Amino acid sequence: MPRHQFTIVPGPLAAPFVAMLLLAAVLSGCRLREHGQEDLVIPELVRTHLYVAPSGSxxxxxxRDEPFRTLTRAAQAVTPGTTVHVAPGTYFGGVRTNTHGTAEAxxxxxxxxxxGARLVPPLDSRQPAAWDNRANYxxxxxxxxxxxxxxxxxxxLSGIYNGGSHNGIHHNHIHHIGNDVPCEPKGGAGIGVDSYYKGNDGEVVGNHVHDIGPPDCRYMHGIYVSTTASVRDNVIYRASGAGIHLWHDASHVTIRGNTVVACGTGIVVGGGDFYHSKGPNDHTHTINNIVYDxxxxxLEQGATGPNISYRNNLVYHNAHGDWRLSAGRxxxxxxxxxxxxxxYSRSSPAPDFRLLPGSPAIGKGLPASGAEPVAIRAQRRPDIGAMPFAGTGPSHLPSSATH
Known part of the structure; x- marks a missing residue:
């Protein structure tokens, strides 16, 4: 660290205060204002990188040269600002993450x-989720x-269960969860974003979720949300319950640009059995989704408010009805x-959900607003659904989507 002059303000708390600042500077890098200005040590984030590989220990x-072997060990070692790089290979699930990040780290x-990094159930599995996260950020x-x-x-019963706040679940491929479990009200999901532990503000983006739950079980869902969240650009098929299900404290949820096919129900917007709020589910917007077959x-159920909208969705060929909304909606x-x-066929192991030329979903979506993330606003054409027009490139399905 370069040499700087700085002033210690006198007083009984000055020494420990400055010591703490200096320690933060040593650990994180630092920037000190020059003498003549207000002297203050400003910590600067230095990211930490950890590595996990099948060849590790x-x-x-x-x-990088001496990686860990398990995600569990990496989860014990992380601190705010850590990125864990996981090499291709097979790893045991049942991972628990509890260490919080911060908004800046x-x-x-x-x-x-x-x-490439694939989680499978371990011998003598002891967790109901492949990945149970209770941390924030x-x-x-x-x-x-x-x-x-x-x-x-x-x-x-769950692929990724998230009970924390301000978290992202992005571009994962989650499949064959709970296919032979008893159909019970406690349920489960490919991805669950839950408010039970007071979690909020989840982002579920670009995931492929399929083959969730035993046949005809309405309690096992593709993506389950019970808090504030954004659910965007996901492909969900063959979930025995709903492809996307909102309940408990769900409110202020954006459901945008998803493709939901061959599930018990496409999208459920509702609230009830509240954990921490008094409801209702309000300010939830369902936009540019394909809900087919x-x-x-x-459908809506439970307590829903007046500020809910359904705009520019393709909804077709759903056996028991395409829509069931609250009176007047x-x-x-x-x-x-x-x-x-x-x-596409209902039984295909790996359907290709790209849109063929002439699809009525091409260019018919609602353009993103300035309040939405840059990645959404940058779309060249507002198609409906999660997958692009077939002429624009590969299917973007995970390489393992044939499982």
Whole structure:
């Protein structure tokens, strides 16, 4: 650190205060204002990087050359500002993350290759979720979670369960969760964003979630939200309950640009059995989604407020009805026609949900507002659904999507 002059303000608390600031500067890097200005040590974030690989050992220091072997060990070692880089390979799930990041120093767990780091149930499984996160300001990016390889012990009811706040669940491939568990009201989901532990403000973006729950079980969902959240650009199919289900303290949720197919119900917007709020679910907006070939299409239930909207969705061929909204509620800009996917059947192991030329969903979405994230506003054309027009490139399905 360069040499600087700085002034210590006299007083009984000055010494410990300055000592604390200097320690923060040593640990994090520092910037000191020059003499003649108000003297203050300003810590600067220096990110920490940890590594996990199948060839590693949990007795290693977690460096690039000497990586950890398990995500559990990495979860014990993270501090605010840490990025955990996970090499391609197979790892045991049942991961618990409890260390909080901060708004300025998020903790990130990221598969080095999207879909390359694969979590499977361990022998004698002891957790009901492949990944149980209770921390705040934490991101889980690019993993495959495959529940089909069950061995013994507790069966997974959730792929990623999130009970923390300000977290991101991005670009994961989660499949075959709870396919042979009893159908019970406690339920489960491919991805759960929950308010029970007072979590809020979740982001669920760009995930592929499929084959969730036993047949005809209305309690197992693709993506389940009970708090404030943004659910965008996800592909969900063959969830026995709802593809996207809002309940408990859910409110102020954006459901935008998702493709929901072959589920018990496409999208449920509701609130009730409140944990911490008094309800209702309000200011929730459902925009630019494809809801096709489900048991039910889009429905409301429980306590819903006046400021809910349904705009520019393609809702079609849902066996028991495309819409069931509260009395007086209207949907606008709805397209009632087949989406024309590139390759789809209900039983296909890996449907291709890109849009064929001539799809009524191409260019018919509602443009993003200035209040929405830059990534959404940057869309060149506001298509409906999660997948692009088939002529624009590869399907963007995870390499493991054929499981």
């Amino acid at each position: 949990d007795s290693n220091p977690g460096t 998020r903790i990130v767990f990221q598969s080095v290759e999207r879909g 934490l991101d889980i990016i690019g993993f495959e979670i495959d529940g089909s390889q069950y061995q013994s012990g507790m069966k997974w 489900n048991g039910h299409g889009i 209207q949907h606008t800009g709805t397209i009632s026609a087949a989406p024309l996917f590139a390759d």
